[in-house]
Amino acid sequence: MPSQSVKLSCKNIWKVFGGNAEKIMNETNSENLDETLKEQGCVVGVRQANIEIYEGEIFVIMGLSGSGKSTLVRLLSRLIEPTAGEIIFDGKNLLDATEEEMIEIRRHKMGMVFQHFALLPHLTVLGNVAFPLEVQGVSKVEREKQARQVIELVGLKGRENYYPSELSGGQQQRVGIARSLAVEPELWFLDEPFSALDPLIRREMQDEFLRLQNVLHKTITFITHDFDEAIRLADRIAIMKDGRVVQIGTAEELVLNPADAYVEEFTSHVSKAKVLTVGSVMAAPLNANDVAGHVSVKDLIADVAVKVEAADKPLAVLDANGEVVGSLSRDKVISVLVAGEGYAGD
Ligand SMILES: Nc1ncnc2c1ncn2[C@@H]1O[C@H](COP(=O)(O)OP(=O)(O)O)[C@@H](O)[C@H]1O
Ligand SMILES: [Mg+2]
Incomplete structure (x- = not known):
């Protein structure tokens, strides 16, 4: 770094x-x-x-x-x-x-x-x-x-x-x-x-x-x-x-x-998907029961797409200290991948 x-x-x-x-x-x-x-x-x-x-x-x-x-x-x-x-x-x-x-x-x-x-x-x-x-x-x-x-x-x-x-x-x-x-x-x-x-x-x-x-x-x-x-x-x-x-x-x-x-x-x-990070498109954190697995706030969408799409629930988003700071849904990832848009928030 x-x-x-x-x-x-x-x-x-x-x-x-x-x-x-x-x-x-x-x-x-x-x-x-x-x-x-x-x-x-x-x-x-x-x-x-x-x-x-x-x-x-x-x-x-x-x-x-x-x-x-x-x-x-x-x-x-x-x-x-x-x-x-x-x-x-x-x-x-x-x-x-x-x-x-x-x-x-x-x-x-x-x-x-x-x-x-x-x-x-x-x-x-x-x-x-x-x-x-x-x-x-x-x-x-x-x-x-x-x-x-x-x-x-x-x-x-x-x-x-x-x-x-x-x-x-x-x-x-x-x-x-x-x-x-x-x-x-x-x-x-x-x-x-x-x-x-x-x-x-x-x-x-x-x-x-x-x-x-x-x-x-x-x-x-x-x-x-x-x-x-x-x-x-x-x-x-x-x-x-x-x-x-x-x-x-x-x-x-x-x-x-x-x-x-x-x-x-x-x-x-x-x-x-190759430039946007999870942090720029994530939504508010969800309850622990409503997420499956996690990604890092700094990951690029392209690098987590397969993982998110394969999961049946949104993923928790963690910061560098492992704190939950948001959630990432399949729909969101797909909107970035497909439309190239959808990053402007919900
Ligand atoms: N030795 C020079 N004498 C006159 N004009 C120059 C000279 N070197 C560069 N320029 C002019 O300065 C501008 C920027 O050129 P340059 O820095 O080579 O651009 P780039 O590297 O982005 O292609 C251009 O308009 C170019 O014609
Ligand atoms: Mg040059």
Whole structure:
């Protein structure tokens, strides 16, 4: 479970592309800002974004192509400079770091994976994964030892001496993942790492990724334009549109309370049973005689459906302490499964 301590955040961060963007932003009042930026040929990549990423969570940034996701993740790692705003990493303003300090931070504390990343074609899997450690100045024996461990972790044991051209797309992406993990980063950024893979391999990689996170507990920023991928992976999701972060929440919160029509559109095709918890649809507790068995308030409807449907009475709903907090009937589960609705209460 992720903690609630903030590992990385940004405050009112802007990225405006174009020559004198900063000057325009400083000199123009907010009503005329958009118009003036446009007149001057500037493009807004990220607009006044505020996010907080908790230690150990998978924070997914989701949005259509061009909505500003990659720009935001580059700002968070300070690969590009913000036009305005702050980035706070472990309580320190990242913008105060010198260029040398930033290189050190990126080398030692940040791991990055991109959709189209370059493996070094003349290096083997082992050489590619050990490369960031070589850059750090780690000895050959030590870096190869560490590289072998992460190669095993991502399921490529036995392929240490293959060259990238001898690997499938999915395997190459695993090498990229291993390489990004070699330095044991505190922050792990993944920008659409699975988007180029075909659906079956993609699902496999998602499972693999969740398995890795169960072992590693990294603080992760994961970008995708696919809401299904987002709900499979995310602890929390930020939805972006036109450079703005329009809503942040769990998949369930986004489905239950979409902030606007755009978020609703994204969530409308999602199987409700896979995001709604028992707690969001349960009714008042019943007498002990009127229930058969129990489920947890945090279970997903999809995961308890078979059990509830098989029971001849409603089930008791228990909280984390085993206290009865509600009841769940077959009719309710069926209404979620069939209509995809029925969660708004009785
Ligand atoms: N280097 C750049 N110069 C000018 N405009 C850019 C640059 N990088 C991104 N943009 C613009 O910023 C917006 C957001 O892009 P991006 O962050 O790549 O979106 P996403 O990753 O969500 O597809 C787009 O309108 C894009 O054209
Ligand atoms: Mg992108």
